[in-house]
Amino acid sequence: HIAMVTQSMALARVLAHQVPVVVHFAGPIPGGSSSDAVPERLVLSGRGTRVAAMLPAVAPAGVVAVAAVVARQRSSRPRRSTVALASPSLRRFGSRATAPARAAAARTALSAAAGSDRGDFVTACSTAASWRDAVADIVAELSGGGPYEAGFAFVGEDHRQSAEGLLPIISRLQTRLGVRTFICCSCYGAVGQAAGESAVAFGGTGGVYGDWPPIEVEKGVVLSVGLLRKATVVPFFLGSGATASGLPAMVGDLSLINQKAADGDVRSILVFADPSAKMEQLLSSLDASFPNVVKAGGICAAGGMAIAEEGKVVREVSGGIAGFMLSDVEVHTVVCQGCCGIGPASTVSEVDGPRLIGIGGQRASEALQLLFAESDEETRAKIFQQFLCMGLGRPGEDENDVGDGDWLIRGIGGITGDGGFLIGSGLQIGQPLRFHVRDGPSAEKDLTWMFKRYQLERSFQGSSQTPIGCLLFSCAGRGEALFGRRNVDSRAVAATLGDEAGVRVAGMFCGGELGATGLTFPRGPSAVPSETSRGAALHTFTAVFAVLVPVAAPPTAAAEAQQSCEGG
Numbered sequence: 001h002i003a004m005v006t007q008s009m010a011l012a013r014v015l016a017h018q019v020p021v022v023v024h025f026a027g028p029i030p031g032g033s034s035s036d037a038v039p040e041r042l043v044l045s046g047r048g049t050r051v052a053a054m055l056p057a058v059a060p061a062g063v064v065a066v067a068a069v070v071a072r073q074r075s076s077r078p079r080r081s082t083v084a085l086a087s088p089s090l091r092r093f094g095s096r097a098t099a100p101a102r103a104a105a106a107r108t109a110l111s112a113a114a115g116s117d118r119g120d121f122v123t124a125c126s127t128a129a130s131w132r133d134a135v136a137d138i139v140a141e142l143s144g145g146g147p148y149e150a151g152f153a154f155v156g157e158d159h160r161q162s163a164e165g166l167l168p169i170i171s172r173l174q175t176r177l178g179v180r181t182f183i184c185c186s187c188y189g190a191v192g193q194a195a196g197e198s199a200v201a202f203g204g205t206g207g208v209y210g211d212w213p214p215i216e217v218e219k220g221v222v223l224s225v226g227l228l229r230k231a232t233v234v235p236f237f238l239g240s241g242a243t244a245s246g247l248p249a250m251v252g253d254l255s256l257i258n259q260k261a262a263d264g265d266v267r268s269i270l271v272f273a274d275p276s277a278k279m280e281q282l283l284s285s286l287d288a289s290f291p292n293v294v295k296a297g298g299i300c301a302a303g304g305m306a307i308a309e310e311g312k313v314v315r316e317v318s319g320g321i322a323g324f325m326l327s328d329v330e331v332h333t334v335v336c337q338g339c340c341g342i343g344p345a346s347t348v349s350e351v352d353g354p355r356l357i358g359i360g361g362q363r364a365s366e367a368l369q370l371l372f373a374e375s376d377e378e379t380r381a382k383i384f385q386q387f388l389c390m391g392l393g394r395p396g397e398d399e400n401d402v403g404d405g406d407w408l409i410r411g412i413g414g415i416t417g418d419g420g421f422l423i424g425s426g427l428q429i430g431q432p433l434r435f436h437v438r439d440g441p442s443a444e445k446d447l448t449w450m451f452k453r454y455q456l457e458r459s460f461q462g463s464s465q466t467p468i469g470c471l472l473f474s475c476a477g478r479g480e481a482l483f484g485r486r487n488v489d490s491r492a493v494a495a496t497l498g499d500e501a502g503v504r505v506a507g508m509f510c511g512g513e514l515g516a517t518g519l520t521f522p523r524g525p526s527a528v529p530s531e532t533s534r535g536a537a538l539h540t541f542t543a544v545f546a547v548l549v550p551v552a553a554p555p556t557a558a559a560e561a562q563q564s565c566e567g568g
Helices: 088-093 099-115 131-142 157-162 167-177 197-203 254-263 279-289 364-374 377-384 440-461 494-501 557-567
Strands: 002-005 021-026 041-046 064-070 081-086 121-126 148-156 179-187 189-193 214-217 223-228 233-242 248-252 268-273 294-299 305-309 315-317 320-326 329-336 339-341 346-352 355-359 388-392 408-411 432-438 469-475 505-510 513-515 537-539 543-550
Touching (some): 121 197, 121 214, 131 157, 131 167, 157 179, 167 179, 179 233, 179 320, 189 223, 197 214, 214 505, 223 505, 233 305, 233 315, 248 254, 248 279, 320 329, 339 388, 339 440, 355 364, 440 494, 469 494, 469 513, 513 543
Parallel strands (some): 148 179, 469 505
Antiparallel strands (some): 002 064, 148 223, 233 248, 233 320, 294 513, 305 315, 329 543, 388 432
């Protein structure tokens, strides 16, 4: 294939889906000097190169001929590709410029060319050693596709400490990427598409330049960013305080939240919580104001959050939750708990605060002994190895109606002297209950099953809008420690959303994950919550996938008139 690139063109693309491709410079540039024909090549490799492009910034004069030789391979081995771009304009760095400097310049230009072709949600994750280099990796990967309406930045603790806070990082990202509204938080680890040489090497084989698969960096130096190109977002902060008389009260953007609740146009809420936040109180407040709005998020690492809005001073907040209220992007949540139920479902028959005393009319410890006696050797081994958890259904729900994956999983904090289990607050008599075990194979089965359920549910709902990507809030105890290998959660998305949107994953490893159990879809502002409606819950050892889906634009008057004529 031959592609001609001129100054009047936005970009020229050489498309080669899932096959290796080699692109060579074919100079000289017409009208250029003899030095213009000196090749300076940038070599990039990956799987299934989709875009090879040059902007006028790279080829500023005349016409550049690009010859692409496409060789198909039908091998079971991981497919590779090499893209060699020759750009005489790189000479502006001089012969003394370092190879990394020339490569970074070309990488930025190539990303700018490809940026507008990547969709409405883009992500990048850097593992560079310094926070400044990490920001440079992100900017090189995502610049040129803006302006962006909203952004999320997940900053590893090492970078936050070396930058002496989040303010320098979010300010630099917002300015250089052209993001109107940004939320930044400290995290234990982060998830995103690899950006920069170290991150690409960390991710292993597969992917293409500008479209590497997502990587999960569970700890250490990491910075991940996700950007929404089209979105109407309103940032907010909500914290817990007290009245003059000592009674608990909400603080923060209360009037803004109340106004948005009254407007009724919020379709989804993304939440980032400080570890010291009173989560039950804050989530209950959000559920009361937005009962039919899907909520998803996670608890950040220590260090607070920061909110940056165009034209305003950056706000650094802590002790509560920061978030985005979105009006034209829906969030579908897929909560994967990594557990399998064992034994029959039962009900809570006796409680005392956080203590579960009775199960189905028996002492809790006696119910466990009976389960153990009826289990096979493999299940008994898991119980002995402390993989035992408790699944709770919603109050008012029949225990036989709770599906796999719809249980709220709680760890067992200990056994009391009277044979009870320490489960936590919120237990109610009659609430459905079932024992669960957690391990790597169970977690993978749950992951596959829940995404199959999501596909089926979307088809039943007849959703016409295509997901544009996903935010992932994963427990810090998952990842390689649970599965025995990296990137399992983040790369499971592609099997459901496809190769385009499925790699658009950004997120963080959390100290607690937020979202309703099972699958959740927006129900509309006029829907009436039932006694068993799923409010947002706090999970552990869970992966909460927030699938981003644009809201379909309402039909125009002309379209409605045409449809009426066709119908008549």
